Amino acid sequence: MRELIRVNSLEEALGKKGAYLAGGTEILRLDSPLDKAISVIDILPFLSKEVEDEGDWIRIGAGCTFSSLLSSALIPSFLKEALSYMSSPELREMATIGGNIASFRDDSFLIPTLASAYARLEVLLPGGKECIPLSSFKRDGGIILSITVSKTADVKNFRESLTSHSHAVVTAAFSSECECYAVKGSGIFFDHDSLSFASDMYGSAEYKRYLSELYRSESGRS
Amino acid sequence: MLDKKITFTLNGKKVEFIGDPLRRLIDTLREDFGLTGVKEGCGEGECGACSVIKDGKLVTSCIIPMGAVYGADIWTIEGIRDTELGSTIVEAFADGGAVQCGFCIPGMVLASYVLLKEKSDPSEEEIRQAISGNICRCTGYDLIVKSIRLADERRRGV
Numbered sequence: 601m602r603e604l605i606r607v608n609s610l611e612e613a614l615g616k617k618g619a620y621l622a623g624g625t626e627i628l629r630l631d632s633p634l635d636k637a638i639s640v641i642d643i644l645p646f647l648s649k650e651v652e653d654e655g656d657w658i659r660i661g662a663g664c665t666f667s668s669l670l671s672s673a674l675i676p677s678f679l680k681e682a683l684s685y686m687s688s689p690e691l692r693e694m695a696t697i698g699g700n701i702a703s704f705r706d707d708s709f710l711i712p713t714l715a716s717a718y719a720r721l722e723v724l725l726p727g728g729k730e731c732i733p734l735s736s737f738k739r740d741g742g743i744i745l746s747i748t749v750s751k752t753a754d755v756k757n758f759r760e761s762l763t764s765h766s767h768a769v770v771t772a773a774f775s776s777e778c779e780c781y782a783v784k785g786s787g788i789f790f791d792h793d794s795l796s797f798a799s800d801m802y803g804s805a806e807y808k809r810y811l812s813e814l815y816r817s818e819s820g821r822s
Numbered sequence: 823m824l825d826k827k828i829t830f831t832l833n834g835k836k837v838e839f840i841g842d843p844l845r846r847l848i849d850t851l852r853e854d855f856g857l858t859g860v861k862e863g864c865g866e867g868e869c870g871a872c873s874v875i876k877d878g879k880l881v882t883s884c885i886i887p888m889g890a891v892y893g894a895d896i897w898t899i900e901g902i903r904d905t906e907l908g909s910t911i912v913e914a915f916a917d918g919g920a921v922q923c924g925f926c927i928p929g930m931v932l933a934s935y936v937l938l939k940e941k942s943d944p945s946e947e948e949i950r951q952a953i954s955g956n957i958c959r960c961t962g963y964d965l966i967v968k969s970i971r972l973a974d975e976r977r978r979g980v
């Protein structure tokens with residue numbers, strides 16, 4: 601039988617094997633890879649739900665939900681645009697920003713935008729806390745505590761999906777020094793040169809390549 | 823391991839659940855408490871048929887484990903329809919012709935309730951946004967939107 605484990609601290613959670621429960625939107629969803637996880641460790645009570653102003657940067661607690669961030673005056677409009685890609689108000693009330701990054705999905709709502717806003721993650725690892733660029737984060741790479749992003753980055757977002765509820769074919773974001781792509785069926789890419797494309801039910805490899813190039817040129821890159 | 827006993831408030835009454843903390847809230851509500859107004863459409867957080875109000879927020883009960891319900895305040899259509907605002911919405915849905923097969927309607931009423939609790943005289947855009955996580959296969963939404971507007975006008979005495 602599956603079990604839900606309650607811990608007294610994030611350090612204790614780190615020592616347990618299983619999936620972490622934050623907003624939980626991936627944990628019980630049918631067909632989610634986590635639907636089969638034997639142990640689920642409740643970390644939500646220990647995650648920060650605060651947004652802090654740090655001058656040109658903001659620090660976002662990993663436990664902040666999409667809806668709390670959408671209603672925060674501190675969140676820049678480019679990030680609100682990406683948060684609103686999650687079109688269901690019900691999901692926005694539950695899903696956390698930390699859970700979205702950790703899920704590392706190839707149709708990620710937030711990763712391209714956060715990466716283009718030079719996001720750095722504070723992560724709890726067995727050796728202690730570390731601050732890493734979002735591009736270095738690996739799935740199952742510790743517990744995300746907070747995300748620090750530039751408020752002033754000139755981020756441009758792009759996303760193509762059939763309807764507002766459909767999974768995106770390509771999600772991309774660009775700023776003057778960063779670009780990031782989530783390509784359905786292929787993964788997340790933090791630079792243009794590593795991009796690869798696979799055909800699937802969402803579209804052919806050629807279509808995905810076309811969208812990526814289109815977005816890149818519309819963002820002002822050659 | 824988590825305690826097996828989970829106490830929470832359900833439609834204004836203290837209740838307890840003893841069992842698997844990974845059991846879905848929707849199953850507990852429908853099978854243990856007989857609250858069959860909570861419908862299961864997709865089972866994966868997509869359609870809003872299973873919507874309930876948890877601590878004042880609209881959430882989908884098919885992806886909430888019982889372990890996340892400790893101490894929560896849960897309302898389903900069976901509790902909301904007897905409140906003043908809830909009954910105003912239910913009557914407006916009936917009078918406004920918002921209901922065809924009815925499957926999505928409990929979720930729609932709860933989404934409308936959360937909206938109208940927070941906002942007086944919402945715009946059409948705000949109404950459509952508020953019900954955007956609730957999928958209706960039958961109506962095309964227009965009569966639902968009009969009925970929510972009607973409920974708002976009635977409760978404001980317009």
Ligand SMILES: Cc1cc2nc3c(=O)[nH]c(=O)nc-3n(C[C@H](O)[C@H](O)[C@H](O)COP(=O)(O)OP(=O)(O)OC[C@H]3O[C@@H](n4cnc5c(N)ncnc54)[C@H](O)[C@@H]3O)c2cc1C
Nearest residue numbers: 620622623624625626695696698699700702708709744867
């Ligand atoms: C119908 C539906 C459609 C969806 N469509 C999309 C989509 O198109 N794009 C998209 O990006 N997402 C999508 N999602 C996935 C999901 O809702 C979001 O990614 C959400 O932000 C996950 O956050 P959560 O708090 O619910 O995570 P949870 O479900 O609690 O956890 C998800 C994963 O993240 C890990 N995790 C959670 N918090 C942390 C943390 N702080 N540190 C380290 N690991 C952590 C868990 O171990 C688990 O592996 C969809 C979900 C549903 C139900």
Ligand code: FES
Nearest residue numbers: 863864865870884
């Ligand atoms: S049954 Fe829960 S969202 Fe569809």
Ligand code: FES
Nearest residue numbers: 923924958959960
């Ligand atoms: S009335 Fe049939 S699904 Fe909405």
